Amino acid sequence: MSDQQGAEPVIYKGLAGVPVDYTAVSKVNSDTNSLLYRGYPVQELAASVTFEEVAYLLWYGELPDDAQLAAFEELERSHRGLDHEVKRIVDEIPLTAHPMDVVRTAVSVIGASDPNTPDDSLEANLDKSIRLLAKLPSIITYDQRRRHDLEFVEPRADLGYSANFLWQAFGEAPELAVVNAFDVSMILYAEHSFNASTFTARVITSTLADLYSAVTGAIGALKGALHGGANEAVMHAFGEIGTADRAEAWLDAALAEKRKIMGFGHRVYKNGDSRVPTMRDAMERMLEHYDRRDLLELYEALEKGMAERKNIKPNLDYPTGPTYHVMGFDTETFTPLFVASRITGWTAHIMEQAASNALIRPLSVYNGPDERHVPAKG
Numbered sequence: 001m002s003d004q005q006g007a008e009p010v011i012y013k014g015l016a017g018v019p020v021d022y023t024a025v026s027k028v029n030s031d032t033n034s035l036l037y038r039g040y041p042v043q044e045l046a047a048s049v050t051f052e053e054v055a056y057l058l059w060y061g062e063l064p065d066d067a068q069l070a071a072f073e074e075l076e077r078s079h080r081g082l083d084h085e086v087k088r089i090v091d092e093i094p095l096t097a098h099p100m101d102v103v104r105t106a107v108s109v110i111g112a113s114d115p116n117t118p119d120d121s122l123e124a125n126l127d128k129s130i131r132l133l134a135k136l137p138s139i140i141t142y143d144q145r146r147r148h149d150l151e152f153v154e155p156r157a158d159l160g161y162s163a164n165f166l167w168q169a170f171g172e173a174p175e176l177a178v179v180n181a182f183d184v185s186m187i188l189y190a191e192h193s194f195n196a197s198t199f200t201a202r203v204i205t206s207t208l209a210d211l212y213s214a215v216t217g218a219i220g221a222l223k224g225a226l227h228g229g230a231n232e233a234v235m236h237a238f239g240e241i242g243t244a245d246r247a248e249a250w251l252d253a254a255l256a257e258k259r260k261i262m263g264f265g266h267r268v269y270k271n272g273d274s275r276v277p278t279m280r281d282a283m284e285r286m287l288e289h290y291d292r293r294d295l296l297e298l299y300e301a302l303e304k305g306m307a308e309r310k311n312i313k314p315n316l317d318y319p320t321g322p323t324y325h326v327m328g329f330d331t332e333t334f335t336p337l338f339v340a341s342r343i344t345g346w347t348a349h350i351m352e353q354a355a356s357n358a359l360i361r362p363l364s365v366y367n368g369p370d371e372r373h374v375p376a377k378g
């Protein structure tokens with residue numbers, strides 16, 4: 001920022017520490033290491049409500065009563081199917097493409113085919129949001145299964161969101177313990193104030209572009225390894241390390257090469273991520289369930305090594321990586337799972353931005369060549 005007298009401008013690189021607007025959607029408090037969705041601690045929500053109730057809360061500002069929840073669930077279940085057109089276009093995408101590219105393209109196709117895309121009323125945006133929430137499991141599982149030459153599994157309207165997601169992914173009725181752990185991950189991933197992908201969605205919305213354009217841009221921002229892409233990168237690191245006894249040597253070599261250790265560190269939380277203890281519990285239950293205590297040993301060895309060497313703690317992507325792995329998801333599908341959850345937070349912010357809009361357009365400080373002129377020809 002520069003002052004009126006032309007003093008040296010202060011650059012807030014990466015907008016670190018800069019508040020840019022108000023939000024009533026969630027509160028991330030690094031001092032108390034807490035996260036509230038519309039006032040409710042996320043740990044309480046994870047312990048006592050479903051992901052569908054969290055979606056409702058983020059969009060409408062209040063938890064639903066029984067009748068509201070029943071109507072909401074019925075609507076969500078009615079939109080789970082995937083149009084032939086979306087499947088056809090996904091089929092055209094080479095299998096070498098990252099699943100995040102497939103999800104981004106599928107959302108774009110849905111937006112391009114929706115006659116209501118230009119309608120930016122709150123009612124129309126809520127309708128688009130619930131359709132995307134309902135369709136993302138079909139998109140993600142359609143893509144994961146085509147990579148293994150498996151048929152699409154049609155959604156089941158008798159199952160809740162997370163049970164149906166696992167059903168569509170694996171074609172088997174999921175066990176309750178697995179459904180619960182998956183639902184906890186969806187709740188924890190749902191919303192986190194002005195993170196990079198949500199901010200991207202708000203920037204796009206601020207130009208009066210439609211909700212699908214904002215979501216498509218947010219998916220692109222989430223793909224990066226410094227943001228949502230880290231959950232997948234955690235599993236790649238685990239693959240490189242192999243076993244817990246090799247974690248310290250691997251870490252020393254990685255840090256000597258100045259590599260970032262994925263799943264550790266956070267822009268806002270400097271004393272640990274508020275969501276990690278809840279997700280770690282869910283992960284531990286799953287590692288027990290699938291008899292993979294070896295992964296818990298590796299998890300703890302790397303965590304201890306990072307604490308001792310860098311005093312940096314895990315973020316949410318660290319425990320979700322091994323959890324999704326033992327559930328059977330392909331590693332490249334982990335970040336799309338994040339999309340399936342964060343669609344709720346993104347769209348809540350899109351609606352908030354639209355309701356109180358100002359074009360987001362910061363200043364830059366020029367540091368290129370002084371003014372110069374094109375030499376005369378000939």
Ligand SMILES: CC(=O)SCCNC(=O)CCNC(=O)[C@H](O)C(C)(C)COP(=O)(O)OP(=O)(O)OC[C@H]1O[C@@H](n2cnc3c(N)ncnc32)[C@H](O)[C@@H]1OP(=O)(O)O
Nearest residue numbers: 225226227228230259260261262263264265266267315317
């Ligand atoms: C759900 C989410 O999106 S959570 C974030 C997921 N992303 C990751 O897990 C990627 C790994 N983590 C990181 O790259 C970073 O911690 C970020 C991007 C998340 C936050 O970064 P910033 O707030 O910009 O912190 P910054 O990168 O400046 O780090 C500060 C210092 O800690 C170090 N550091 C931070 N995170 C890590 C890490 N994961 N591995 C190694 N060193 C790290 C930096 O190298 C830097 O050290 P220096 O001062 O000696 O140069």
Ligand SMILES: O=C([O-])CC(=O)C(=O)O
Nearest residue numbers: 191192194195196267268
């Ligand atoms: O807040 C951030 O910068 C990243 C994050 O943890 C999230 O989006 O969940």
